Amino acid sequence: MTTRAGFVALIGEPNAGKSTLLNRMVGAKVSIVTHKVQTTRARIRGVAMEGDSQIVFVDTPGVFTPRRRLDRAMVTAAWGGAADADVIVVMVEAHRGVTEGVKRLLDQLRTVSEGRTVALGINKIDRVEAPVLLGLADELNKMFDFAETFMISAEKGHGVDDLRRWLAEQLPESPWLYPEDQIADLPMRMIAAEMTREKLTLRLHQELPYQLTVETENWEERKDGSARIDQVVYVSRPGHKGILLGKKGETIKAVGQAARIELEEFLGRKVHLFLQVKVREKWQEEAERYSEMGLDFKDGNS
Numbered sequence: 001m002t003t004r005a006g007f008v009a010l011i012g013e014p015n016a017g018k019s020t021l022l023n024r025m026v027g028a029k030v031s032i033v034t035h036k037v038q039t040t041r042a043r044i045r046g047v048a049m050e051g052d053s054q055i056v057f058v059d060t061p062g063v064f065t066p067r068r069r070l071d072r073a074m075v076t077a078a079w080g081g082a083a084d085a086d087v088i089v090v091m092v093e094a095h096r097g098v099t100e101g102v103k104r105l106l107d108q109l110r111t112v113s114e115g116r117t118v119a120l121g122i123n124k125i126d127r128v129e130a131p132v133l134l135g136l137a138d139e140l141n142k143m144f145d146f147a148e149t150f151m152i153s154a155e156k157g158h159g160v161d162d163l164r165r166w167l168a169e170q171l172p173e174s175p176w177l178y179p180e181d182q183i184a185d186l187p188m189r190m191i192a193a194e195m196t197r198e199k200l201t202l203r204l205h206q207e208l209p210y211q212l213t214v215e216t217e218n219w220e221e222r223k224d225g226s227a228r229i230d231q232v233v234y235v236s237r238p239g240h241k242g243i244l245l246g247k248k249g250e251t252i253k254a255v256g257q258a259a260r261i262e263l264e265e266f267l268g269r270k271v272h273l274f275l276q277v278k279v280r281e282k283w284q285e286e287a288e289r290y291s292e293m294g295l296d297f298k299d300g301n302s
């Protein structure tokens with residue numbers, strides 16, 4: 001079986017319908033909780049399976065912050081992980097048409113989209129008549145060289161399956177990025193790892209080793225309603241392990257307690273959290289693809 005996997009960035013002005021579209025493609029619960037996960041550069045919004053393809057959706061909160069005269073480096077920074085996505089979908093609202101925001105977005109896109117597949121998703125087609133829609137598609141395609149145009153109503157579900165199928169075909173041949181059986185609770189695993197990382201940051205301040213990543217390795221629902229969560233904190237040098245453990249393991253213990261309390265509040269039930277610190281000198285190599293994307297979750301530091 002040939003599997004495919006890759007990253008898709010949904011870009012659009014606030015209110016364009018990104019969340020609604022994601023809910024359709026991924027499942028409502030997933031995209032709501034992943035709102036909370038902010039990775040270094042991009043934000044993972046969810047993972048969808050389509051045939052043998054695994055589509056990892058990301059978005060970039062900074063793209064629509066108004067800025068004048070951006071140089072290339074600044075644009076790239078603002079776009080973050082989205083600029084590295086395999087496919088970028090620009091979402092435009094059918095009834096609003098080509099706004100100043102859309103124009104600015106397309107200008108920026110030209111500087112970061114080289115070598116990327118960019119599609120146009122005209123959303124909320126239920127709000128306009130067909131001739132208006134065709135005119136808009138025409139106008140936008142003159143402004144930018146889109147690989148494909150999709151007419152969508154995320155709310156009503158029109159055009160969504162076509163878009164997802166097409167996205168799946170665009171992704172490179174690759175092993176799946178996340179094990180299939182973890183996709184459903186992936187956002188929860190990410191949030192849990194993020195919480196531990198945050199507590200480590202609070203506790204260690206500048207002492208925090210730069211290359212530090214937290215992974216949720218195991219998540220077990222127990223019959224009594226509690227959850228057992230096993231996490232590994234990876235550091236890149238043996239010397240860092242001592243810093244994390246602290247005297248007699250005090251540091252990691254305090255971090256674990258603080259993270260557990262927050263997790264319990266978030267999940268609304270009892271949590272048993274087990275933390276381990278491991279050295280993985282080669283994590284960077286393994287995580288190359290993720291860190292390129294700023295998606296340092298699995299082998300990295302979300």
Ligand SMILES: Nc1nc2c(ncn2[C@@H]2O[C@H](COP(=O)(O)OP(=O)(O)OP(=O)(O)O)[C@@H](O)[C@H]2O)c(=O)[nH]1
Pocket residue numbers: 012013014015016017018019020021123124125126127152153154155156
């Ligand atoms: N009529 C219509 N409304 C839609 C459609 N898709 C989304 N909406 C509505 O548009 C509004 C914004 O949708 P969201 O999915 O929250 O938009 P978003 O792009 O995620 O917004 P931000 O999180 O602010 O970036 C909501 O009220 C949706 O119900 C559509 O296809 N048709």
